Amino acid sequence: METLRLILLALHLLSxxxxxxxxxxxLRTPVPVAKGVSHAAAFALLTGLLLVGVREMDDLDVNHAxxxxxxxxxxxxxxxxxxADRKADRTPVWMAHAIGGLAVVNVLIAVLWQ
Structure with a gap:
């Protein structure tokens, strides 16, 4: 189970x-959002959920909050x-920055919230 957890963690972090x-x-020209970002975000979401499932199956503590x-x-x-993927070239600047900024926030939450 540990090997599965490590593989999922690596895929999650890479996404x-x-x-x-x-x-x-x-950052200088944030529009349009790069191709593949939507799929990487969805894959990160999926691998994150699977990581929680693996921890639950191993009866390890999970901080649900x-x-x-x-x-x-x-x-x-x-x-x-x-x-943003659907809007292609008409993606607002705030949306591109929100996607990247919130991704950074998600990583910071993972690392700093103990």
């Missing part, structure tokens, strides 16, 4: 890294990314 990296690479906050942030990033 968020893609979202943050795509945002950072377009932290997971709830991270879930809301991840859902917001994913929805915004899919909306």
């Amino acid at each position: 968020w890294a893609f979202v943050v990296g795509a945002w950072a690479s377009r 932290k997971i709830g906050v991270k879930l809301v942030v991840a859902l917001t990033v994913t929805v915004l990314a899919f909306v």
Whole structure:
């Protein structure tokens, strides 16, 4: 089970890294949002949920408040990314910054909330 958890964790971190990296690479011209950001955000959301499931199956402690906050942030990033994907070249600047900024917030919550 530990191997599965580590694989899921690596995929989860790589997905968020893609979202943050795509945002950072377009900070000067944040529109349009890079292709694949919506899929990376959705994959990060999925792997995050699977990580919680693996911890629950191993009867390990799970901070449900932290997971709830991270879930809301991840859902917001994913929805915004899919909306930005649909708008293509007409993506508002605030939406591009919200996607990247909230992805960073999600990573910071994971690291700093003990």
